[in-house]
Amino acid sequence: MFPSLNEQMDLIRSGAIEVLPEEELVKKIEKSIKTNKPMRIKLGADPSRPDLHIGHAVVLNKLRQFQDLGHTAVLIIGDFTAMIGDPTGKSKTRPQLTIEETKVNGQSYLDQAGIILDKSKMEVRHNSEWLSSMNFNDVIKLCAQYTVAQLLERDDFSKRYKSGTPISMHELLYPLAQAMDSAAIESDVELGGTDQKFNLMVGRDIQRAYGKEPQCILTMPILEGTDGVNKMSKSLDNYIALTDVPSEIFGKVMSIPDELIPRYLQYAAFASEDEVKQMEEGLKDGSVHPRNAKVDTAIRIVSKYHNEEAGKAAFEEFERVFKNKDIPDNIDEMEIETEDGTEGLLNILAKTKLIPSKKEAKRMVEQGAVSIDGEKTDDPFAAIDLKEQKLFKVGKRKFLYVKSK
RNA sequence: GGGUAGGUACCGAAGUGGCCAAACGGGGCAGACUGUAAAUCUGCUGGGCUCCGCCCUACGGAGGUUCGAAUCCUUCCCUGCCCA
Numbered sequence: 001m002f003p004s005l006n007e008q009m010d011l012i013r014s015g016a017i018e019v020l021p022e023e024e025l026v027k028k029i030e031k032s033i034k035t036n037k038p039m040r041i042k043l044g045a046d047p048s049r050p051d052l053h054i055g056h057a058v059v060l061n062k063l064r065q066f067q068d069l070g071h072t073a074v075l076i077i078g079d080f081t082a083m084i085g086d087p088t089g090k091s092k093t094r095p096q097l098t099i100e101e102t103k104v105n106g107q108s109y110l111d112q113a114g115i116i117l118d119k120s121k122m123e124v125r126h127n128s129e130w131l132s133s134m135n136f137n138d139v140i141k142l143c144a145q146y147t148v149a150q151l152l153e154r155d156d157f158s159k160r161y162k163s164g165t166p167i168s169m170h171e172l173l174y175p176l177a178q179a180m181d182s183a184a185i186e187s188d189v190e191l192g193g194t195d196q197k198f199n200l201m202v203g204r205d206i207q208r209a210y211g212k213e214p215q216c217i218l219t220m221p222i223l224e225g226t227d228g229v230n231k232m233s234k235s236l237d238n239y240i241a242l243t244d245v246p247s248e249i250f251g252k253v254m255s256i257p258d259e260l261i262p263r264y265l266q267y268a269a270f271a272s273e274d275e276v277k278q279m280e281e282g283l284k285d286g287s288v289h290p291r292n293a294k295v296d297t298a299i300r301i302v303s304k305y306h307n308e309e310a311g312k313a314a315f316e317e318f319e320r321v322f323k324n325k326d327i328p329d330n331i332d333e334m335e336i337e338t339e340d341g342t343e344g345l346l347n348i349l350a351k352t353k354l355i356p357s358k359k360e361a362k363r364m365v366e367q368g369a370v371s372i373d374g375e376k377t378d379d380p381f382a383a384i385d386l387k388e389q390k391l392f393k394v395g396k397r398k399f400l401y402v403k404s405k
Numbered sequence: 406g407g408g409u410a411g412g413u414a415c416c417g418a419a420g421u422g423g424c425c426a427a428a429c430g431g432g433g434c435a436g437a438c439u440g441u442a443a444a445u446c447u448g449c450u451g452g453g454c455u456c457c458g459c460c461c462u463a464c465g466g467a468g469g470u471u472c473g474a475a476u477c478c479u480u481c482c483c484u485g486c487c488c489a
Contacts, residue, residue, distance in 0.1 A: 163485095164484090164485045164486070165484090165485085166483095166484060166485075227432095228442090228443095236432095237433085251441065252441095254440085254441055254442080255441055255442075256442075257442060257443065258440095258442055258443070259442095259443090260442095261442095289440080290440075290442070290443095291440040291442080292440095294440080294442075295440095318441085321441090322440090322441055323440095357451085357452065357453085358452085358453070358454090359451080359452060359453075360434085360449090360450085360452095362456085363434090363435080363448090363449055363450080364434085364435065364449090366435095366448090366449085367434090367435045367436060367448065367449065368435075368436055369434085369435045369436070380456090381456080394435095395434080395435065396435090396441060397441075
């Protein structure tokens with residue numbers, strides 16, 4: 001039924017930063033093979049941020065590998081914790097989500113995760129199921145299992161504490177709440193980014209305290225965003241969304257710094273370790289041009305989250321648009337209201353939302369960022385004839401056909 | 406509860422009655438150059454307008470003093486640190 005122990009361990013270890021404790025995992029796998037029962041692999045999902053990107057995909061892909069080995073993915077939608085409001089970050093209180101919102105977001109999370117996961121081997125649970133019924137006694141019992149010093153060991157807590165940044169009580173409770181999830185669903189392994197290590201470890205202690213067998217933990221690296229510096233996140237706008245269209249994914253991958261290429265190949269395209277090694281060496285000894293390596297990686301990534309034809313098509317379009325300065329395939333069209341078929345340039349840019357404000361539009365035009373039908377324009381107040389459809393280009397990547405209604 | 410230091414734009418941080426839409430740095434955006442990379446250089450970085458000028462909103466919230474306030478007063482909210 002299940003692949004052999006070694007086979008499983010090899011795949012599980014690949015790409016992972018840490019697997020702790022490894023001997024325990026070996027025992028769990030042996031037991032799973034012997035009893036022919038799949039292990040329960042936990043992954044927590046945060047429905048307050050329902051837009052998944054390739055950074056999230058790193059862990060999701062690992063979870064998928066477990067599924068492919070025959071194990072059960074248990075996806076926890078953190079609807080309860082989201083309702084309290086996610087405390088990460090600084091002083092800014094996140095808007096608290098209503099039950100309705102977490103429902104919608106949770107569903108959207110599942111839809112996107114479904115691009116990567118095998119839905120037939122997946123169990124979806126909401127943590128409100130067990131957390132919302134806990135009363136103050138239960139919470140006290142839970143808190144008694146842990147000490148302040150232990151919680152302050154967590155890197156970001158201690159950093160914030162030392163630097164004088166406030167930490168609210170409920171933030172301290174977060175790791176405990178997450179650990180309760182592990183106890184509730186009796187997970188054998190929990191996955192997470194390296195930033196989750198602490199929380200994952202707390203899960204072990206709490207499971208033990210509640211008489212369960214402690215889980216093993218597996219951490220995956222945090223993928224850098226397209227800027228190559230910060231971790232990928234929506235708020236930094238350096239992300240590649242799972243639902244981005246192929247040309248968009250392709251373009252974004254092409255804009256990453258060279259040093260990141262092997263990492264993207266490994267963690268975004270989830271290529272095998274051999275392939276990654278091969279590319280790294282090629283880049284090192286100069287036999288592979290960085291640009292080509294990047295193109296290959298971009299094709300691989302598009303192919304993974306869409307399909308191979310889309311990967312090829314995205315590549316061809318990219319060549320045409322940026323090498324030959326041609327225009328892309330699918331440009332949106334928009335019709336806007338005008339008095340007499342003509343309209344001021346700034347109004348057009350603002351109405352079509354090509355640029356968020358007229359003030360900014362004016363600046364962009366003056367800096368030569370806007371062209372119409374391939375001709376650069378530097379007069380923000382020009383009246384543009386829209387009786388015939390015209391092609392507007394803003395910056396390097398925004399194209400739109402506009403016509404008078 | 407007592408003491409003390411603070412809350413300024415995306416972030417950090419100046420400014421302590423008019424010259425402040427707010428220095429400087431980072432980030433971001435755009436242009437040139439490129440491999441939509443990096444590095445570099447240049448410009449921009451609240452919104453609107455009848456656009457070389459005018460108007461509106463903005464320095465934690467609300468009031469007030471003043472011809473005029475981010476800057477002074479009152480009050481409220483929030484945070485750090487020390488003491489209890």
